[in-house]
Amino acid sequence: xxxxESRGEExxxxxxxxxxxxxxxxxxxFLNGHGRQSAxxxxxxxxxxxxxxRYGQGGVVxxxxxxxxxxxxxxxxxxxxxxxxxQQATLRVHADRRGxxxxxxxxxxxxxxxxxxxxxxxxxxxxxxxxxxxxxxSLESLExxxxxxxALLLELPQRNLGGTLPTWPELTAQVAWARSRGxxxxxxxxxLWEALPFYGRSAAEVAALxxxxxxxxxxxxxxxxxxxxxxxxxxxxxxxxxRTRHGGRLVALWPLxxxxxxxxxxxxxxxxxxxxxxxxxxxxxxxxxxxxRGRRGAAVGSRVPDDAPGGARHRRGVGGARRGPRGxxxxxxxxxxxxx
Numbered sequence: 014x015x016x017x018e019s020r021g022e023e024x025x026x027x028x029x030x031x032x033x034x035x036x037x038x039x040x041x042x043f044l045n046g047h048g049r050q051s052a053x054x055x056x057x058x059x060x061x062x063x064x065x066x067r068y069g070q071g072g073v074v075x076x077x078x079x080x081x082x083x084x085x086x087x088x089x090x091x092x093x094x095x096x097x098x099x100q101q102a103t104l105r106v107h108a109d110r111r112g113x114x115x116x117x118x119x120x121x122x123x124x125x126x127x128x129x130x131x132x133x134x135x136x137x138x139x140x141x142x143x144x145x146x147x148x149x150x151s152l153e154s155l156e157x158x159x160x161x162x163x164a165l166l167l168e169l170p171q172r173n174l175g176g177t178l179p180t181w182p183e184l185t186a187q188v189a190w191a192r193s194r195g196x197x198x199x200x201x202x203x204x205l206w207e208a209l210p211f212y213g214r215s216a217a218e219v220a221a222l223x224x225x226x227x228x229x230x231x232x233x234x235x236x237x238x239x240x241x242x243x244x245x246x247x248x249x250x251x252x253x254x255x256r257t258r259h260g261g262r263l264v265a266l267w268p269l270x271x272x273x274x275x276x277x278x279x280x281x282x283x284x285x286x287x288x289x290x291x292x293x294x295x296x297x298x299x300x301x302x303x304x305x306r307g308r309r310g311a312a313v314g315s316r317v318p319d320d321a322p323g324g325a326r327h328r329r330g331v332g333g334a335r336r337g338p339r340g341x342x343x344x345x346x347x348x349x350x351x352x353x
Contacts, residue, residue: 047235055237058272065267069256074270078241085226086217087243091253092270094261096203096240097128099227102255103242104164105136107197107224110248113163117141117191119150121173123201124166138163149177155190165191168201169208169219176204178211188222198222203229203240224248230273239269 040048066072074092082090093099101124104116116132118124120142124132132138141162144154149171167187170176179187191198200223202208209216220226225244230236242252256262 050235055272058236058274059268060271063267063271065265066270068264069253069262069266072267072270073274074266077270077274080274081228081241082243084216085220085228085243087220087226088246089249090241090243091249091256092239092241092266093252093256094239094263094266094269096123096227096229097131098256098259098261099240099242099252100124100166100199100201101128101131101136102252102259103199103225103227103244103248104132104138104166105255106248106251107199108136108138108163109251111163111195111197113161113196114138115141115160115162116164116166117143117155117158117162117196118166119144119168119171120146121171122166122168123172123203126173147174149174149179150187152183152186152190155187161194162191162196164197164199166199166201167223168203170204170211172204176207178208181212181214185222197224199224200226202226203232206233225252230269234273236273237269239266239273 038049064072064076066074069092078090078092082088093102104124108114108116114137116124116138118140125140125142130140132140141158141160143158144150150167155165165187167184169184170178178184188198200220202220205216205219205226205228209219212219220243225242225248227240227242230239230241242249244252253262
């Protein structure tokens with residue numbers, strides 16, 4: 014039976030916690046997120062004269078969609094209140110258009126680990142994990158997939174692997190694999206902006222590889238919430254129908270869309286070159302060092318060993334993939350900020 018803490022130990026813990034909070038409050042440079050934000054900080058992102066939408070039509074929502082489509086070089090874009098809704102709806106559209114139900118993804122992707130398998134429970138899709146849990150996706154792993162899937166989902170950068178990215182030749186080879194099987198290629202670009210310095214290419218150049226691109230407005234861009242999907246006009250129109258079916262066609266989306274635009278104007282950014290170097294990302298040229306197989310994007314993480322609690326609770330998937338329990342957090346533990 015453990016002994017109760019002494020008064021001195023309790024005081025020491027409280028002092029240590031207070032010191033940590035004080036250091037956090039003093040941070041001015043954050044590598045993950047934008048630091049502590051108040052309600053006033055977020056409301057300041059919304060202009061007083063913002064042009065409001067109604068049920069997602071017109072106003073600042075339409076303006077943001079047009080700007081994003083142009084930025085990504087796509088015909089159209091659609092604003093949605095959440096990335097979970099955006100990606101599930103998009104993959105459903107790709108599956109329906111091809112008459113297939115399989116979606117290939119890395120076994121550590123957000124879709125499979127953090128969304129209660131909504132793609133399966135809501136849309137009747139089935140996941141095809143390719144590769145090993147602890148290693149980035151490779152062409153070799155994809156070539157072990159025998160099924161002709163509806164879509165290949167690629168996450169750039171790979172969040173749960175500490176921000177790893179494939180090199181440009183590897184990325185184009187993976188896309189070509191999907192094309193050769195008649196599959197759509199979808200980009201989970203929640204952190205696309207942070208990946209661009211690694212490739213030394215524009216958002217449109219990266220997006221050109223993909224049929225559809227999902228982006229987030231609150232992660233790197235610092236908005237309140239919200240996301241968008243860009244692609245062909247026909248596909249985006251079908252995604253809009255699923256937005257309604259998911260309950261995402263809210264009477265007013267303008268606060269989220271306006272804050273997204275304000276976030277881009279007030280400090281939304283890909284990592285500065287100094288941060289990119291610190292994180293092991295070369296600002297141009299598609300190189301990079303650090304992380305599995307020498308590729309690291311804009312994320313900070315530490316590896317959890319297999320003998321740590323929950324570290325080895327996995328089961329096998331396609332191509333030797335090891336998959337953990339739904340909702341488990343293993344693999345990489347993220348640090349919210351680095352203070353100088």
